[in-house]
Amino acid sequence: GNSVTQMEGPVTLSEEAFLTINCTYTATGYPSLFWYVQYPGEGLQLLLKATKADDKGSNKGFEATYRKETTSFHLEKGSVQVSDSAVYFCALSVYNTNAGKSTFGDGTTLTVKP
Amino acid sequence: DGGITQSPKYLFRKEGQNVTLSCEQNLNHDAMYWYRQDPGQGLRLIYYSQIVNDFQKGDIAEGYSVSREKKESFPLTVTSAQKNPTAFYLCASSTGIDFDSYNEQFFGPGTRLTVL
Numbered sequence: 585g586n587s588v589t590q591m592e593g594p595v596t597l598s599e600e601a602f603l604t605i606n607c608t609y610t611a612t613g614y615p616s617l618f619w620y621v622q623y624p625g626e627g628l629q630l631l632l633k634a635t636k637a638d639d640k641g642s643n644k645g646f647e648a649t650y651r652k653e654t655t656s657f658h659l660e661k662g663s664v665q666v667s668d669s670a671v672y673f674c675a676l677s678v679y680n681t682n683a684g685k686s687t688f689g690d691g692t693t694l695t696v697k698p
Numbered sequence: 699d700g701g702i703t704q705s706p707k708y709l710f711r712k713e714g715q716n717v718t719l720s721c722e723q724n725l726n727h728d729a730m731y732w733y734r735q736d737p738g739q740g741l742r743l744i745y746y747s748q749i750v751n752d753f754q755k756g757d758i759a760e761g762y763s764v765s766r767e768k769k770e771s772f773p774l775t776v777t778s779a780q781k782n783p784t785a786f787y788l789c790a791s792s793t794g795i796d797f798d799s800y801n802e803q804f805f806g807p808g809t810r811l812t813v814l
Contacts, residue, residue, distance in 0.1 A: 618802060627702075627788050627805035628741075673740070677801035684729050684748060684792060684801050690740035 586611045590674050590689035597664055597696050605659040605692045607648075607674035615676040617641075617650055617657040618686070622671040631659075631672070664696045700725045702806035704789050709811045711776075711783070719774045719809045721789035730772040731803065733788040734758060741788065747772055776811065784813045 591606040609615065616635045620628040632641030637652035646661045657674060674689040702723045711717045723730065729748050733741040743756030747766040761780025766772055772791075776783045787810075790803040 616801065620803075620805075625808075625810075627704075627807045628790075628803075629805065630802055633802060675803075679801070685731070685743065685746060686792075686801060686803055688741050693738075 586615070586676060586678065586687040588674050588676055588687050588689040590672075590692050592690075592692070594693040594695060597694070599666055599696055599698050600663045601696075603659070603661040603664045603668075603694070605672055605674075605694070607657045607659065607689060609655050609657065609674075609676050609687075611655075611676055611678055611687075613678040615678045617648070618675040618677070619646070619648055619657070619659050620673040620675060620688075622673065622691070624670070628673060664694070666696045666698055669694055669696045702789060702791055702804055704787075704806035704809050706809060707807065709809055711811065711813050713813055714778045716775055716777050717811065719776065719787055719789075719811070721772045721774065721806060722770055723772075723789075723791045723804070723806075724770060725791055725804060726769070727791035727793055727804070728769070729792045729801075730766070731790045731792075732756075732762075732764065732772070732774045733790065735786045735788060735808075744774065744787075783811055786810050 618633045619631040621631045622628045632643040634641040634650035640649045648659045671691045673691045675686045677686045705720045731746045732744040745764045747753035763775045788808045789806040792801045792803045
């Protein structure tokens with residue numbers, strides 16, 4: 585089956601610090617990989633995605649590279665801001681399998697302090 | 699603008715009452731999903747639907763029911779059989795498995811249900 589393992593939180597950083605949130609996966613087939621962000625009291629929003637090996641997804645200063653050899657998709661940002669405080673979910677989906685469902689990690693809570 | 703709407707944002711219910719949460723999308727997506735999220739927890743899939751008039755149970759379907767009479771709508775009923783219904787409920791949609799897509803999911807803003 586498919587599974588996603590995320591770095592456990594919570595993660596607390598000072599403003600302008602470097603962020604890494606680890607994500608590894610197992611999948612039957614060739615997955616697409618996603619990072620979603622959830623701000624307090626809201627639904628999830630897609631942050632970035634990568635659909636094949638060595639692809640780099642990027643958005644709002646966040647980046648993640650699809651590493652097939654290590655089955656990983658770690659999220660990074662060079663300089664975090666207070667406004668980045670949120671819960672981050674890593675997810676995968678395998679085209680035309682598993683009834684189109686996505687598999688989500690448990691989420692990592694990030695708090696950025698001024 | 700295309701998107702997913704959920705209503706109401708906050709809902710209060712007395713024990714023993716059924717309550718229905720609304721989810722509407724205008725993205726022309728075939729697939730729709732309901733998730734439950736408890737404080738500090740991840741997402742748990744309740745029900746999903748790949749096409750109109752068809753739906754399947756997810757991981758925690760007991761005490762819930764759904765219908766999919768229209769492509770745009772996927773309401774969730776929380777019944778009195780659900781023993782611990784207080785939670786944040788999220789609806790999502792995707793293009794589904796019949797398209798050359800990557801099944802990115804689009805989420806609504808959520809409904810927070812509290813049982814009094």
